[in-house]
Amino acid sequence: MIDPIPLVDGVALRELRPDDAEALAxxxxxxxxxxxxxxxxxxxxxxxxxxxxTEVAAQLGDAARGVSLALVLATDDATIVGRFTLSGIVRGPFQSANLGYWVDAGRTGRGLATTAVAAIVGVARDELGLHRIQAATLTHNAGSRRVLERNGFEHIGFAPTYLEIAGRWQDHELFQRILHD
Known part of the structure; x- marks a missing residue:
């Protein structure tokens, strides 16, 4: 278990819990x-x-198997204002994961995502022992790209028709952060 990490504006980054379903909905x-x-x-x-x-139970099952880490941004009153996930954790010589996230519309532009990603980088390196995190952004998502760049992620490529988003296959920019020299 990872202790909650206080961020900004009274929001903490913490692990997903079984009782989060209603707040997530x-x-x-x-x-x-x-x-x-x-x-x-x-x-x-x-x-x-x-x-x-059902989603929470599946994500907690993945976490128990060590293939993901599901996190939420939560206020003191347990309101969820964002989701961050390290998924597809691969061990062995790769020691890598994929990062995905979103922040509540009313809380964007305040540095919350940037601060949360910085905390996740530390957890991935220091507590999970990962070597690398990869993230993909839609080509037009400049805000997400800035969050990654501010956290030392490097652009590593372009992936045409990478994910089916909003009902169609869309291009993505790929980024990575190496956590150990």
Missing amino acids: HAYTGNRAHLAACEPERDEAFFTTDRQA
Whole structure:
């Protein structure tokens, strides 16, 4: 378990918990329009507490197997205002993971994502023993690109039709951060 990490504006980065389903459903519902252009298409059930409970259980199962680390940005009153995930953790000679994230529409532009990614880099290096983190951004997502660059991620390539986002296969820019010399 990773201790909660205080960030800015009374928000902490902490591990996802089984009781987060209702708060996640509320967060996704409130950010539906904000996230629509940057995430896969979601059916109506995705925005319910029941579906989020299923999603949380699956993500916690992945975490227990050591293949992911699911985190949330939460306020003192347990309101969720963002999600950060290290997924696809590979051990052995690779020691790598993929980083994905989003921040509540009302909290963007305040350095919250930049601060959270910095904290995750430290956790990945110091607690998980990873060597590398990769992240992909939509080509038009300048804000996400800036977050990565501010955290020392280097541009490593262009991936045409990389992920199906908002109902169509879209190009992405690829970034990585090497955590050990």
